[in-house]
Amino acid sequence: MTAIAIQPKKRKKKIPVGQIVLVAVIFVFVLTCVLPFLNVIAISFSSKSAILRGDVAFYPVEFETKAYEILFSDQTMIDCLFYTVKLTVIYTAIAMVMTILMAYPLTKERLVGRKFFNLMALFTMYFSGGTIPIYLNVKWFGLLDSMWSLIIPGVLSTYNMIIMKSFFASLPKELEEAATIDGANDFQILLRVYLPLSLASIATLTLFYAVGKWNSFADAKYYIQTKSLQPLQLRLYNIIKGSTAVDVTAIEGNANSNAQNVSESIESATIIFATLPILVVYPFVQRYFVSGVTIGAVKG
Numbered sequence: 001m002t003a004i005a006i007q008p009k010k011r012k013k014k015i016p017v018g019q020i021v022l023v024a025v026i027f028v029f030v031l032t033c034v035l036p037f038l039n040v041i042a043i044s045f046s047s048k049s050a051i052l053r054g055d056v057a058f059y060p061v062e063f064e065t066k067a068y069e070i071l072f073s074d075q076t077m078i079d080c081l082f083y084t085v086k087l088t089v090i091y092t093a094i095a096m097v098m099t100i101l102m103a104y105p106l107t108k109e110r111l112v113g114r115k116f117f118n119l120m121a122l123f124t125m126y127f128s129g130g131t132i133p134i135y136l137n138v139k140w141f142g143l144l145d146s147m148w149s150l151i152i153p154g155v156l157s158t159y160n161m162i163i164m165k166s167f168f169a170s171l172p173k174e175l176e177e178a179a180t181i182d183g184a185n186d187f188q189i190l191l192r193v194y195l196p197l198s199l200a201s202i203a204t205l206t207l208f209y210a211v212g213k214w215n216s217f218a219d220a221k222y223y224i225q226t227k228s229l230q231p232l233q234l235r236l237y238n239i240i241k242g243s244t245a246v247d248v249t250a251i252e253g254n255a256n257s258n259a260q261n262v263s264e265s266i267e268s269a270t271i272i273f274a275t276l277p278i279l280v281v282y283p284f285v286q287r288y289f290v291s292g293v294t295i296g297a298v299k300g
Helices: 017-044 048-053 066-073 075-103 114-126 131-140 158-170 173-181 186-197 199-215 218-223 232-252 257-297
Strands: none
Touching: 017 257, 048 257, 066 075, 066 257, 075 158, 075 199, 075 232, 075 257, 114 158, 131 218, 158 199, 173 186, 186 199, 199 232, 199 257, 218 232, 232 257
């Protein structure tokens, strides 16, 4: 008779209490981010009467698409969307070029005045001229009420430049030495050696610049008067202010009936309209976030 081997029962792994607490805390943070967004979506698809009754939470009540129909029938909003995309692309491209061209030389010890330039770059992180001096500079250069007033003043982020500089410094020096022996100059080394190895950092910083410009509207409030040059976020800001005014007028009984019916829904629909492009782009570069930011943090 053959002996039957009796395998011992596997003990269930105990989940540490600390890990349970950590998961619970992360879950709460996720809810605080997701639930307000679901509420905005629900409001955008709900009727005004359901919103006023307070019935709308995280799913639409008395489903309707009137807000989106009005939003997409407004050609100025569509034009504003494409203008903001154009503005963001141009700003991000110039900002990345400036960041790379400043970060790369600062990694070279042979650069004359390297410590001084590093100090001046760090100085801007702690001290700023303020809004009024920046406005006066923009006005003096004749950039007021132009697209370039939204691009040039903030075209370089010192924080992003330091991240890129740290990543360049973490690359093995032997790569540069080998390229130099082959007769490559600094620009060739940057284009053919450094940049191909820096795609993670480049993708991450590109998203940082793009999201920052897409969400900004304060600079447009100061510098832009022409309506066609206003970015989408400023238009959203004006709509929110306008819907508040409509609600106040509605209480007094003098508001336009069409505006009363859809004002709050349009506000929420415009928020979704302004947020959706970034949400579509984000998944394609999200995987670069951890490697892009942390690789350059430790010089290997």
